Amino acid sequence: MQITIILVAPARAENVGAAARAMKTMGFSQLRIVDSEAHLQPAARYVAHGSGDVLDNIQTFPTLASALHDAQFTVATTARSRARFHYYATPQELQPLLEEKAGWIKRAALVFGREDSGLTNEELALADILTGVPMVADYPSLNLGQAVMVYCYQLSSLLQHASPAASEIDGGQLQALRRRADRLLDVLGVADDHKMAGWLQQRLGQLTHRDTAMLHRLLHDIEKKLPG
Template sequence: YATLEQALHDVDFTVATTARSRARFHYYATPQQLLPLLEEKAQWMHHAALVFGREDSGLTNEELALADVLTGVPMAADYPSLNLGQSVMVYCYQLTSLLQQAPSTSADADDNQLQALRLRTRDLLNRLGAGDDVKLSDWLEQRIGLLQQRDTAMLHRLLHDIEKNLLG
């Protein structure tokens, strides 16, 4: 694929790794916190991706924005740094138990629930005149990836009710 966006076109849930703290992105899951999150997502999603950046420069802010959740290895150093191979090794070790689980995806799960939820929240913010509130938009974008299936379904229902009331 020519771009990360193209490579992720059929992925339901994307986790991106980064070593640097970025002003726009505030929530970072540790590799240990990632395990239960991915275990839950495996119940209702078919394809997940763990994205590592380039050895020399990592992922760009635009590439990080494609992810549902960001993750980083916590380090005590002032300037944390793992090379790409070390980072891959940490995640492989931490997430290896996922391979022991039999896939049991829900029959009625919609593969695009999170993406649809993102689009609906963006649209609703624009309709409410809050689409240019970067802080709110970023917060919503970052938190949607953390939702469990039931929470996602309930938020879709809430958005449906709000949209219906806005129409009249």
């Protein structure tokens, strides 16, 4: 599985450099930047210290949605108090979840938000699952570079898993399931129940490959029984 790190609108060049250094230390190399040129400032390369190749290969995008164009599974980091949905995975819980998905998903994205305000609710809604670092402090905040290091350390073992062959991948399976679920809620007239819809979308991100396939079959049978 390929894991791409995405930083959304980082404001400080030093934070981008620290993130690049954390990535290189743990074996990650694919970094994308959304709506920022902070990585072009000299301070980014100074702090990166030996991780210049990560900075040199940065891809930039105007929006998070465009940065996720080829991601088959998206994890968004957030402070618990900002989470739109109640469920979120700790870094420890995230590792086995992604390990299972390594067998049927080629590229995952791990998204970090702005230093001062994190990700918007609209950006969080693009994720398949949310994650946060439990902290004792009254003000739950990590420096961006520290946060990237925590996750890269926790997930570094996933880099040892070979990506599945292209012929074995049905990369759109989970996204198709989400669209099917949305259509079903609409047909049933409960699409405006945002709490239930949000809960459903978050839970879908936890499904295994087998469970995803089984739920596709169930929704197919339900769709056949619906009028029209």
